[in-house]
Amino acid sequence: MTIITFSDHSLEPSWQGQLQNAVRDPGQLADILGIEVEDIDTGFPLLVPRSYLARMKSGDPQDPLLRQVLPVGTELLKQPGYSTDPVAEQSIKGPRGLIQKYCGRVLIVTTGSCAVNCRYCFRRHYPYDSQRLSRDDWQALYEHIAGDCSITEVILSGGDPLMLNDRTLSSVTSELAAIPHLTTIRFHTRLPVVIPDRICDALLEWVDACSKQLVFVTHINHPNELDDSLSHALLLLKASGSTVLNQSVLLKGVNDDAAILTGLSRKLFSAGVLPYYLHLLDPVQGAGHFDVDERAGKHLIRQMSAGLPGYLVPKLAREVPDAPAKQVLIG
Numbered sequence: 001m002t003i004i005t006f007s008d009h010s011l012e013p014s015w016q017g018q019l020q021n022a023v024r025d026p027g028q029l030a031d032i033l034g035i036e037v038e039d040i041d042t043g044f045p046l047l048v049p050r051s052y053l054a055r056m057k058s059g060d061p062q063d064p065l066l067r068q069v070l071p072v073g074t075e076l077l078k079q080p081g082y083s084t085d086p087v088a089e090q091s092i093k094g095p096r097g098l099i100q101k102y103c104g105r106v107l108i109v110t111t112g113s114c115a116v117n118c119r120y121c122f123r124r125h126y127p128y129d130s131q132r133l134s135r136d137d138w139q140a141l142y143e144h145i146a147g148d149c150s151i152t153e154v155i156l157s158g159g160d161p162l163m164l165n166d167r168t169l170s171s172v173t174s175e176l177a178a179i180p181h182l183t184t185i186r187f188h189t190r191l192p193v194v195i196p197d198r199i200c201d202a203l204l205e206w207v208d209a210c211s212k213q214l215v216f217v218t219h220i221n222h223p224n225e226l227d228d229s230l231s232h233a234l235l236l237l238k239a240s241g242s243t244v245l246n247q248s249v250l251l252k253g254v255n256d257d258a259a260i261l262t263g264l265s266r267k268l269f270s271a272g273v274l275p276y277y278l279h280l281l282d283p284v285q286g287a288g289h290f291d292v293d294e295r296a297g298k299h300l301i302r303q304m305s306a307g308l309p310g311y312l313v314p315k316l317a318r319e320v321p322d323a324p325a326k327q328v329l330i331g
């Protein structure tokens with residue numbers, strides 16, 4: 001008789017298999033967690049992998065992980081000051097897929113796909129379809145970056161850049177690594193948070209082969225997200241020589257509590273990750289119920305500072321449309 005243990009990774013589906021098997025139906029999610037959910041069409045559907053679902057508490061409709069992914073009726077309320085383009089990036093002109101807001105850095109919207117649909121996402125209304133990158137578009141991006149010596153860092157964003165397969169990512173990082181004035185390639189990702197198996201051997205191979213400094217910024221918002229498998233994945237990434245940082249979004253009813261944020265910082269550090277930014281919510285239509293105001297955010301940072309070494313206290317920041325840099329409020 002074969003005994004299957006939890007740690008027998010060869011018997012678990014690949015990250016792509018887990019993605020295919022993600023829960024997309026609110027009724028199914030309700031059955032799995034033993035809760036009631038609203039029957040609502042927000043235009044931004046439910047998408048949650050089962051490995052993330054497994055970290056939620058059954059029978060608790062207020063679970064902080066559940067609140068991040070469950071569509072609710074309040075998303076349909078139109079609130080003043082909230083827009084479909086909260087950081088004004090849709091009017092930025094440049095090559096397809098490229099956003100340059102800050103000096104020396106450019107961001108590439110690599111894909112519109114994600115492994116999870118986060119209800120607070122500032123790009124939940126982004127016109128990804130009109131920005132899809134063809135092979136020629138990628139070539140034009142490489143040429144643009146190679147032709148501008150002021151660019152030292154490329155940020156791969158999305159969607160989630162780790163949704164690209166490892167063959168594509170290996171090719172993209174090789175092309176970028178061939179540009180002499182680039183020093184750093186940065187990834188902003190939530191995929192390993194919801195499917196830790198995304199940090200697989202094939203990913204570690206191109207990470208290891210890349211000659212530039214690689215920075216991974218994970219998007220972890222709550223300590224319950226950081227279970228043993230995610231910690232293990234993050235430690236593997238760190239051991240590859242990459243810098244691993246975390247940024248969180250301050251979300252009402254999820255992490256607007258000093259003890260929770262302090263616990264998150266401590267757990268991140270145990271997994272080899274330094275907290276970087278705590279973002280105030282970008283005012284995106286549909287997410288107003290998550291808003292925590294600046295005063296409360298500053299108070300939380302002061303409370304965290306009283307119990308943590310400075311390197312574990314994230315900077316409280318907000319994105320200001322058309323500003324030359326992110327606005328750091330405290331930290």
Ligand code: SF4
Nearest residue numbers: 114117118121159190
């Ligand atoms: S993973 Fe990131 S880009 Fe995708 S929905 Fe969540 S916050 Fe938005």
